[in-house]
Amino acid sequence: MNLEYFLKAEAPSWMGVDGEENDIVISTRIRLARNLDGFRFPLIFTDEEAKTVDQMVTQAFSQLNNGNHHFSHFTIQEMPVLQRQVLVEKHLISPMLANREKFASVIISKDEAISVMVNEEDHLRIQCLSPGLQLIETYEMANKLDCQLEKLLPIAFNNQFGYLTSCPTNVGTGLRASVMMHLPGLSMMKQMKVLTQMLARFGMVVRGIYGEGSENLGNMYQISNQVTLGKAEDEIIDDLQTVVMQIIEQERNARQTLLKQSQVALEDRIHRAFGTLKHARIMTSEEAATCLSNVRLGIDLGIIKNVSKHVLNECTILIQPGFVQQYAGTTLEPGERDVFRAKLIREKLNDGNSKLKEKGEEKHDV
Amino acid sequence: MICEHCKQRKATVTVTQIINGHKSEKHYCEVCAAQFHPFNLDFHKEEQIPIHQLLSNWFGMPIWKNETQERAVQPSIQTNACPACGFTFRKFLNEGKLGCPQCYETFGEKLPQVLAKIQAGTKHTGKRPGQKVDNNRIIKKQIEHAREQLQLAIQDERFEDAAKFRDEIKALERKLEMGGVDTP
Ligand SMILES: [Zn+2]
Ligand SMILES: [Zn+2]
Numbered sequence: 001m002n003l004e005y006f007l008k009a010e011a012p013s014w015m016g017v018d019g020e021e022n023d024i025v026i027s028t029r030i031r032l033a034r035n036l037d038g039f040r041f042p043l044i045f046t047d048e049e050a051k052t053v054d055q056m057v058t059q060a061f062s063q064l065n066n067g068n069h070h071f072s073h074f075t076i077q078e079m080p081v082l083q084r085q086v087l088v089e090k091h092l093i094s095p096m097l098a099n100r101e102k103f104a105s106v107i108i109s110k111d112e113a114i115s116v117m118v119n120e121e122d123h124l125r126i127q128c129l130s131p132g133l134q135l136i137e138t139y140e141m142a143n144k145l146d147c148q149l150e151k152l153l154p155i156a157f158n159n160q161f162g163y164l165t166s167c168p169t170n171v172g173t174g175l176r177a178s179v180m181m182h183l184p185g186l187s188m189m190k191q192m193k194v195l196t197q198m199l200a201r202f203g204m205v206v207r208g209i210y211g212e213g214s215e216n217l218g219n220m221y222q223i224s225n226q227v228t229l230g231k232a233e234d235e236i237i238d239d240l241q242t243v244v245m246q247i248i249e250q251e252r253n254a255r256q257t258l259l260k261q262s263q264v265a266l267e268d269r270i271h272r273a274f275g276t277l278k279h280a281r282i283m284t285s286e287e288a289a290t291c292l293s294n295v296r297l298g299i300d301l302g303i304i305k306n307v308s309k310h311v312l313n314e315c316t317i318l319i320q321p322g323f324v325q326q327y328a329g330t331t332l333e334p335g336e337r338d339v340f341r342a343k344l345i346r347e348k349l350n351d352g353n354s355k356l357k358e359k360g361e362e363k364h365d366v
Numbered sequence: 367m368i369c370e371h372c373k374q375r376k377a378t379v380t381v382t383q384i385i386n387g388h389k390s391e392k393h394y395c396e397v398c399a400a401q402f403h404p405f406n407l408d409f410h411k412e413e414q415i416p417i418h419q420l421l422s423n424w425f426g427m428p429i430w431k432n433e434t435q436e437r438a439v440q441p442s443i444q445t446n447a448c449p450a451c452g453f454t455f456r457k458f459l460n461e462g463k464l465g466c467p468q469c470y471e472t473f474g475e476k477l478p479q480v481l482a483k484i485q486a487g488t489k490h491t492g493k494r495p496g497q498k499v500d501n502n503r504i505i506k507k508q509i510e511h512a513r514e515q516l517q518l519a520i521q522d523e524r525f526e527d528a529a530k531f532r533d534e535i536k537a538l539e540r541k542l543e544m545g546g547v548d549t550p
Contacts, residue, residue, distance in 0.1 A: 035467055043461065044453075147496075160488075161490055162493075166464060167462065168480060168481055168484060169484055169485075228485065229488070230485050230486030232493070233493055238507055242507070
């Protein structure tokens, strides 16, 4: 696969519309942090060490006999800044890796469900993504790759502290399990602050999905475990699953309450958002995210029909600055971006349905 | 000098704090210093603040100085540093990160105090290299949940949903019999 393949303006498979509870849970992500014994962590390693680590990992992947997954290796340094940003927006690499100049690379599976960052904060960051709520399945995907890599690489492990990581917040299992949730009901009912505080008590963290400083853009939240040591993998996943199921129930209740108390106001809000997306000529990413959230809620409640979730998921990814510029084929000033963003969304929503029929044959999930 | 806090161990850390222009100095041992360090703010209370932010907030806080660093070349620095990467425990507290895998062994005695504040425990209980992870606990939980849903569906006379949950339970039970492995 060449890099262009991974930059295409489509939602990756993990943003498909399969998966359980997919009206509220958008996607599941599992991350494992691993390091190679005998090398300093990226914080202080030498160029020589960095190079060796990258070569060892690349070598290991070339030996992997992985029937289902075809992997491609990309060196960050060789990528133009805009392309790095697109990979960040697709959640395939972290902003930290994108900013690394030396010997950082990423290995991505053809379906984009697996990406392995090399020389980020740790030597290895194995990341797996799935649509909907699939914690166990996604963990299994990551664990399988981890087991294969363990046979080929000297993974740093200690009996007391488990898998050794640069930051003590990742040591032990090295496991960060995250679930991306769309919570417009709880947001409208002003429940998110309480929820965030409550989750902190269970060792869980709530974040906005478009990164720091964009807290509740589009009512999308990422819930993940904070603790990695002192709990086994299955306990971490089980605890997160339990919490997520409770949030889903609360979100469903909130939506029903809103519908009962103020149906017309809710319908108005949803249809207005839909109209804005279909007709606006200038669109900031904030406005786009808010409108997309309302339309998504409208689809879930059956208020909006004839729009596929697939198109909506695509828009959620495409409204980000990197993608808008990728679409325009050039770097743009923020003001120009807003114009292109509006155009992009209009095109997606207005011909989304005809395109859908063409795709129907190969994609069963629409 | 003896540590001002525990009054047991030798004080090796000087904490200089400037409050309203008044400068005060405290002397602690490494163990107590690690406890008072801002890095060790109770994470279960300050959950939302990531470590790097805690550290960046930190410049307005007391200045930590190592006695041994002041005395320039001291043989004790060598004994405190990680032989593989040269990191000291104090450097770890400053950076919030360790230098290399070997650091965990080098600072094996001091680390649990830090880890106890930010983790659920100080001992790894999960997967080991070459070992299979047991998913049974999660599957049992899923079955439990599906059974509750089934009961609710029956109560509400949502029979289509009930059938769906019954199938789900069957599939999960099959998975449990297979030892937690997915069946195609
Ligand atoms: Zn003391
Ligand atoms: Zn070290």
